[in-house]
Amino acid sequence: MSKIPKPILITLPILILAIAIYFSGQYLQKKANTQFSKTEVKKIAPLKKPAPFKKVEVEKFKRFNIADKHKNEKSAYRFPSTRNVRAGLVFEMNAGKTLWSTNANKSVPIASLTKCLTVLTVLDHIKENPQYSLLDQVLISKSSMKTSSSSFLRKYPKDTISVEELLVSAMVKSANDSCQLIAEHFGKGDPKVFIAMMNKKAQQLGMTQTKMSNAHGLPFDRSRPDLDNHSSMSDLLHLIRKSINDYPIILKWTSKREVLLPSSSHKAVKLGNTNPLLAVKGVNGYKTGFTLNAGWCQILTTRANGKFYFLVITGCPNKNTRDVTMRALMNWAVRVP
Known part of the structure; x- marks a missing residue:
């Protein structure tokens, strides 16, 4: 029998030891992460029940009734088509001034712009109910993974996901499956209960x-387009003003060009933001959407010249038209004196 070369005899034990150290380290790290997440969930302080709105706050967030065909303001840019x-x-937002509108008070299909109300409903519910938390872990259901036009939860490397990760994926990637799981979780197994919560929230806000x-x-229901989610531009303006005032963290989520979920995992799912205008300085993103009935839609928030702007368009025939129109409207708006 031939002898094993001396170099191999020397390096083999070192290699085995290195492999053993690596896997033991992985095991200990995973154990530590699990322990840490459990500790964090226990340590989070329950949110106090909010005091009722003062009169000044109700006035501040009164619903706007936007006049259609508002007279165009003068700008250094020509008004786009x-x-x-x-x-x-x-x-x-700063001056409470309408720069342009069309059909602003008309209820139209809004596709994934829906998720703006979904997120506010969840955040308000957590604020009002201390037993809930953004760190709560939700068991991923088979029904949520079957949601149309979705693949996020099927790729997620764990069996449970935090409420915060569900909200982030909904706003950044427009994950339909995340919203379905939100509805199941906060509806205690029945999504219809959560839909009723959303509609009640809209009524409370005067939408x-x-x-x-x-x-x-x-x-x-494809045969009943009248049953699609509907809202108006004036309702959406009111919703977004309220959302970002009460929960500035939403803008932190929507301004991310991509996220990794869960961030601590080497198997994290990369989600790119659906908003192509994030590359423009000052843009915080917000939400995009599309269905055949709603067309291509977008809500955009941006800061420029010390001012904060809200823009929304719906019903565009294709993605390119939506993006070009929104960019042109933004360029025009931020140059209005």
Whole structure:
């Protein structure tokens, strides 16, 4: 029998030891991460029940009734063509000033813009109920993984996911399956309970032109387009103003170009933001959407010249038209004196 070469005899034990150290380290790290996450969930302080709104706050967030065909403001840029926009609105938040609108008070299909109300409903519910937390772990259901136009939860490397990760994936990647799981979780197994919570929230906010059939914005029934989720531009303006005032963290989520979930895992799922205008300085993103009935839609928030702007358009015939129109509207709006 031939002898094993001396170099191999020397390096083999070292190699075996290195492999053993690596895998033991992986095991200990995984154990530590699990222990840490459990500790964090226990340590989180319950949110106090919020005090009722003062009169000044109700006044501050009164619902706007936007006049259609608002007279265009003068700008250094020529006003762009909006003939392919079904309904839209450009609003300067600081001055409470409408720069442009069309069909702003008309209730139209809004596709995934729905998720803006989904997120606010969840955050308000957590704020009002100390037993809930953004760190709560939710068991991923088979029904949520079967949601149309979704693949996020099927790729997620764990059996449970935090409420915060569900909200982030909904706003960044427009994950329909995440919204379905949100509805199941906060509806205690029945998504219809959560849909009722969303509609109640809309009523409380005075969003009289808003009606929801699901938490994600997909067509409710292809043969009944009237059942699709509907809202108006003035309702959406009110919703977004309220959301970012009460929960600035939403803008932190929507401004991310991509996220890794879960961030601590080497098997994390990479989610790219659906908003192509994030590369523009000052843009915080917000939400995009599309269905055949709603067309291509987008809500955009941006800061420029010390001012904060809200823009929304719906009903565009294709993605390129939506993006070009939104970019042109933004360039025009931020140059209004």
